[in-house]
Amino acid sequence: IKPNVYSWRGIRVSTLDLVSRQITNDGNVFGFDQSTYDTHASKNTEWALISYLTQSKYGKYGNPLYTGENKEVYRNNYSGYLTGCSSGNVIAESSENCIYQYDNTTSYGEGQGYIGAGASSTGNITGIYDINGGAWEYTMGVLEKRSGNTQGANSGYPGLLADGETFTSDREWPNDKYYNVYTSINPSTACNGVSCKGFSLNEVTGWYSDWTDMLVITFPWMVRGGSHYDGIGTGVFAYGTGNGAVNLNISFRQVLVPNN
Numbered sequence: 001i002k003p004n005v006y007s008w009r010g011i012r013v014s015t016l017d018l019v020s021r022q023i024t025n026d027g028n029v030f031g032f033d034q035s036t037y038d039t040h041a042s043k044n045t046e047w048a049l050i051s052y053l054t055q056s057k058y059g060k061y062g063n064p065l066y067t068g069e070n071k072e073v074y075r076n077n078y079s080g081y082l083t084g085c086s087s088g089n090v091i092a093e094s095s096e097n098c099i100y101q102y103d104n105t106t107s108y109g110e111g112q113g114y115i116g117a118g119a120s121s122t123g124n125i126t127g128i129y130d131i132n133g134g135a136w137e138y139t140m141g142v143l144e145k146r147s148g149n150t151q152g153a154n155s156g157y158p159g160l161l162a163d164g165e166t167f168t169s170d171r172e173w174p175n176d177k178y179y180n181v182y183t184s185i186n187p188s189t190a191c192n193g194v195s196c197k198g199f200s201l202n203e204v205t206g207w208y209s210d211w212t213d214m215l216v217i218t219f220p221w222m223v224r225g226g227s228h229y230d231g232i233g234t235g236v237f238a239y240g241t242g243n244g245a246v247n248l249n250i251s252f253r254q255v256l257v258p259n260n
Contacts, residue, residue, distance in 0.1 A: 003084030003102040007135050007251040013221055013244040014156030014171045016138060016252040017041045017178065023254070038259040044141030044180045044239075046255050047224045048200035050128055051236040054121045063123035067111030072208050073236055074119040076134035077228045081251075084129050086119035088112075090208070094229040102129055121236070131225050133234045135251040138242060140179035141199075141222035143215040148244040155221060155244025162218040180222075187214050200237060210235035219243050223250055 011019070020041040024034040032039060053059045054073055061071045069090055077092045077099070078085040084102030087095065089112075100106075103125050104116025113123055120127025147167040148154025154161060158169045173179075180199070182190040187202035189195070197203055205212050211226055211233035219241035226234025227249055242250055 001254060003129065005083055007081045007083055007130070009081065009135055009251045010246045010248045011252065012154075012156045012246050013041075013138055013140070013242075014169075017140060017174055018171075020252070020254045021174070021178075032256070034259070036259055038257050040140075040174075040178050040255055042137070042139050042253040042255050043178065044139040044222045044224070045199055047137075047139050047253070048198060050121055050131060051200045051204070053128075054131075054236050059121055060118070060123035060127070063113065065107065065111075065113035066118065066123055070111050070113060070118065073121060073132045074115075075132045075228075075234055076119055076130050078134070079228050081135055081228070083134065084119070085134070086116045087133075088115035088118065090132075090235075091232065093231060131236045132238075133226055133228045133230070135225075135249055136223040136227050136240065136242070136247075137225050138244075138250055138252045139222045139224050140174075141182065141215075142179060142244075143182050143185065143217065143220035145173070145181055146217065146220040148220065149218045150243075153243045153245040157244075160217075182215055182222075185214055185216050190214070201239060204237045207237045208235045209233065210238035211240055212238070213240040215241050 023039040024032045055061045072090045075087045076085045077087040077095050079094050085098040086100040100116035105114045117125045147159035149162045156171050184190045209232050221242045221244040223240045223242045226238040
């Protein structure tokens with residue numbers, strides 16, 4: 001949400017979902033009125049909207065300051081998980097330093113654009129950051145509404161585990177509008193027997209060489225974006241898997257929308 005802070009990692013899916021939706025509770029310090037705003041953890045379809053934006057005329061791809069490989073969102077390659085950092089390019093390996101801050105609008109020309117703000121979805125400081133590198137991010141996308149992998153490694157929601165056992169919990173699943181359910185481990189049939197068009201999955205496979213790893217029963221939760229250490233495989237079209245449990249390399253993203 002904010003630049004120059006350490007991303008919140010090590011939080012299981014059911015907790016990050018609850019925290020995200022509590023921001024509009026009465027008396028919250030953020031000033032969001034529940035009757036006006038809806039806050040929740042990002043669904044995979046909402047992440048997809050961000051990824052498509054980057055490739056549109058309104059995103060970094062359409063920004064004339066960038067040409068060639070520089071049209072890809074620059075990577076946050078800082079191993080310290082500080083938000084808003086930029087490597088100034090798309091090929092840098094993990095670094096122990098935050099090379100450029102989010103508001104660095106120095107331009108080296110030759111289609112490289114802003115070396116700091118080039119890490120946003122639009123290539124300027126008003127875009128969305130940390131969608132390439134930094135930390136993986138849990139999204140509210142799950143295979144067959146499964147809880148997770150084992151009794152000790154799961155989302156906290158009740159449901160099936162990989163070994164066929166059931167995890168029981170007093171934590172209830174949210175309203176189904178807050179998560180996407182996939183019905184197959186094959187992205188070509190994952191949406192009730194058909195391809196998941198509009199989910200930024202198989203239709204973007206291979207774009208920018210981003211990592212693609214579809215959900216399986218041992219890791220039924222969708223993660224996006226990649227980590228600072230994943231090299232060329234990171235990116236806005238990268239998707240992978242998690243078991244829903246606490247993981248110090250996985251963060252999450254909140255969404256704020258008008259409450260219709």
